[in-house]
Amino acid sequence: xxxxxxSWQDDTSRLDQKLQNNSISDCYPFHMPGHKRRTIxxxxxxxxxxxxxxxxxxxxxxxxxxKEAQQRAADLYGAEETFYLVNGSTAGILSAVSxxxxxxxxxxLSRNSHRSVYHAAYLRGLETxxxxxxxxxxxxxxxxxxxxxxxxxxxxxxxxxVFITSPTYDGVTSDLSAIAEIVHAYNLxxxxxxxxxxxxxxxxxxxxxxxxxxxxxxxxxxxxxxxSFTQTxxxxxxxDRIDRDALKxxxxxxxxxxxxxxxxxxxxxxxxxxxxxxxxxxxEYILQLKLFYQQAKSLxxxxxxxxxxxxxxxxxxQDISKILISVGNSEMTGQKLxxxxxxxxxxxxxxxxxxYTTALTSIMxxxxxxxxxxxxxxxIDERISVSAGNSRTASKVIYxxxxxxHSRLLTSNDIYQNPKPQMPIALAMEQPSERLPLxxxxxxxxxxxxxxxxxxxxxxxxxxxxxxKIISIVDQCQKQGLLVEGLSDQNNQSIKVVKL
Numbered sequence: 001x002x003x004x005x006x007s008w009q010d011d012t013s014r015l016d017q018k019l020q021n022n023s024i025s026d027c028y029p030f031h032m033p034g035h036k037r038r039t040i041x042x043x044x045x046x047x048x049x050x051x052x053x054x055x056x057x058x059x060x061x062x063x064x065x066x067k068e069a070q071q072r073a074a075d076l077y078g079a080e081e082t083f084y085l086v087n088g089s090t091a092g093i094l095s096a097v098s099x100x101x102x103x104x105x106x107x108x109l110s111r112n113s114h115r116s117v118y119h120a121a122y123l124r125g126l127e128t129x130x131x132x133x134x135x136x137x138x139x140x141x142x143x144x145x146x147x148x149x150x151x152x153x154x155x156x157x158x159x160x161x162v163f164i165t166s167p168t169y170d171g172v173t174s175d176l177s178a179i180a181e182i183v184h185a186y187n188l189x190x191x192x193x194x195x196x197x198x199x200x201x202x203x204x205x206x207x208x209x210x211x212x213x214x215x216x217x218x219x220x221x222x223x224x225x226x227x228s229f230t231q232t233x234x235x236x237x238x239x240d241r242i243d244r245d246a247l248k249x250x251x252x253x254x255x256x257x258x259x260x261x262x263x264x265x266x267x268x269x270x271x272x273x274x275x276x277x278x279x280x281x282x283x284e285y286i287l288q289l290k291l292f293y294q295q296a297k298s299l300x301x302x303x304x305x306x307x308x309x310x311x312x313x314x315x316x317x318q319d320i321s322k323i324l325i326s327v328g329n330s331e332m333t334g335q336k337l338x339x340x341x342x343x344x345x346x347x348x349x350x351x352x353x354x355x356y357t358t359a360l361t362s363i364m365x366x367x368x369x370x371x372x373x374x375x376x377x378x379x380i381d382e383r384i385s386v387s388a389g390n391s392r393t394a395s396k397v398i399y400x401x402x403x404x405x406h407s408r409l410l411t412s413n414d415i416y417q418n419p420k421p422q423m424p425i426a427l428a429m430e431q432p433s434e435r436l437p438l439x440x441x442x443x444x445x446x447x448x449x450x451x452x453x454x455x456x457x458x459x460x461x462x463x464x465x466x467x468x469k470i471i472s473i474v475d476q477c478q479k480q481g482l483l484v485e486g487l488s489d490q491n492n493q494s495i496k497v498v499k500l
Contacts, residue, residue: 027342028369030323031350034199034362035227036369050261059084059259060252069268076271077201078211079218079236081244083251084267086259089195090116092219092235095250096191098124099242100161100217104424108152109163110144110174111419114193115449115456115486117163118425122462125426129156132418133168134314138305138326139355140170143316146178153186165193166210169351169455170305170358171322172315173197173207180214189241190214195221195233197319199363202278205286207317216241225321225362228270232263278363285363288370289320295374301330301384302337302377305356323359325377330384335481337380345376351454354480415452415473420465423498428463432499435489438474441466444497449486450474458486466497 012018029036052058057066066084074082085092097120101107104125109117111130121128129152134142144164153159162183166173176192183190192210194200198220200209210218216239222228235251237244296304303326307318327337338352350360359373422428422445433447443466450460459477460470474492478484484492 025346027346027348028372029348030359030361030365030369030373031348032225032360033223033228033230034225034364035223035229036362036364036366038227038364045262048262048265051258056261059086059255059264060257066264069264069271072275073234073267073271074236076275077209077220077234077236079238081237083235083237083247084259084264085219085233085235085251085255086231086263087255088223088231089114089193089219089221089233090119091251091254092233093117093191093193094120094123094254095247096217096219096235096242097121097126097161097163098250098254099246100189100191101126102160105160106156106158107161107163108149108156108159110165112141112168112457113163113165114195115451115458117193118449118458118461122425122429125424127158127424128421128461129159130419130421131164133172133174136172136310136314138310138324139353140172140305140324141168142172142310142314143174144179145313146175146182149179150182153182153188159186159188161189161191163191163193167194167196167207167319167322169196169457170324171196171319173317173319175312175316176208176210176213176215184214184241187241189216189239191217192219194218196224196322198222198234199225199282199321200319202274202363203282203286205289206319206321211236211238214238217247222267222270225360226270227273227362227364229263229266232267232270234267281363284367285361285365288365288367289361292323292370292374293320296377299377299381301328302326302381303328321361323361323373324356325359326356327384328355332380332384333480340380341373341376345372347373347376353482415459415477419461420467421461421463422465423463425462428498433496434499435494435496438471438487438493438495441495441497442468442471444500447496447498448488450484450495451486452477453483453485459484460486466495 023037050056057064059066062070070082070084093116097117101124106127106129107121108129111132131144131148133144136142164174164179166176180190192215194210200206218236220234222232222234223230305324307315327334334352334354334356338349338357341347341349350358428445428447446460446464446466447462449458451458459474474484478492487495
């Protein structure tokens with residue numbers, strides 16, 4: 001083992017030193033950001049950090065170099081207009097939802113959406129109507145059904161906009177072409193959170209991009225899967241169903257008045273890189289991905305998610321850059337696999353859930369990185385302990401089933417339930433409140449969000465009835481080592497509810 005202290009072992013109080021130690025270690029990043037710590041000709045960053053001085057334009061009123069840079073991004077993605085986001089996709093989602101709906105309006109959204117859209121609903125006092133994704137046997141949430149979108153729009157004429165998250169954190173996409181056609185038949189805007197799909201437009205091996213499917217507004221996080229700094233994102237507009245002036249107004253509210261030129265430079269370099277070198281890098285990247293998936297087929301107990309094993313009505317498509325590695329019914333959990341890969345093989349995964357861990361790959365990953373992951377999985381697979389009949393070669397793995405001698409692992413299908421909203425998010429949060437022990441809050445109306453992070457999708461939102469089932473799920477999540485956030489009680493033992 002190297003003498004370098006790894007980031008999870010390093011007890012230094014200096015953040016700069018901790019980052020330096022991480023950068024020179026042999027720990028390979030199967031996580032964001034998409035640049036994977038491979039530099040693109042940056043000199044000393046302090047010498048480049050400026051404000052809106054003469055000749056450098058203004059992001060909130062672009063007329064020169066920043067206007068040209070945003071147009072370059074629009075041309076690359078095929079959008080009518082593109083806006084730089086220095087406050088991440090969060091700022092784009094807040095702005096798009098605020099511009100698309102009037103205050104107190106009604107938003108139809110996929111339940112497994114990022115917390116930022118729920119925050120938009122809170123800030124604008126919106127009613128929320130939820131679309132539940134399909135459930136997969138692998139245990140992750142599947143696609144949103146176009147038929148469910150059509151039914152909701154027929155039943156609820158007050159809906160003013162539709163918000164779909166595609167791809168999900170697990171890379172699952174929905175049939176956006178069909179959904180866009182349905183939504184546009186009502187002359188409503190379709191907003192797509194494609195934060196995890198900024199790379200889709202650059203290869204037919206990935207799902208179709210939301211822009212090519214007819215979405216009106218699409219939000220991309222460049223930093224998630226492309227070579228750009230953390231916090232960099234784009235908002236694309238592709239129709240007149242969104243008021244551009246209103247959108248610019250909300251962007252000026254939700255984005256900092258002092259946008260970082262380093263972040264904007266990173267976005268410009270990313271766009272230029274994809275224009276000039278994206279094709280050759282993407283070709284090599286796809287070859288490495290295909291080789292990895294082919295090698296993974298020889299694993300006996302560990303299973304890598306294969307989108308071809310799921311029907312399109314359950315999982316319309318899935319992004320192969322998101323490698324979902326499941327432990328199936330073995331004695332190993334997703335958390336144990338995550339830590340084994342980190343501590344023994346120095347491979348840092350993006351996240352872990354009850355029964356799987358995720359390797360987030362990008363165009364900047366190296367053949368060495370893929371080889372190290374393949375080799376590690378082979379070695380772990382040879383040592384994994386399974387009960388008779390529970391290996392994937394012996395029988396079909398049933399995710400979420402109880403493992404011999406262990407508690408049942410929760411899956412996304414278990415965790416994200418059909419909520420019971422009793423009042424809008426904003427109204428609930430403005431009511432008199434009281435704090436109750438979480439286990440004694442059954443039947444009350446929540447005044448807080450409860451998330452699993454990552455990915456930041458609410459298990460509970462304000463205004464929803466706290467059922468015994470959802471409280472049990474929160475408790476099980478904590479017992480299984482999943483990171484529960486959102487409660488003002490940092491110990492996660494109590495919750496604020498609407499006072500009766």
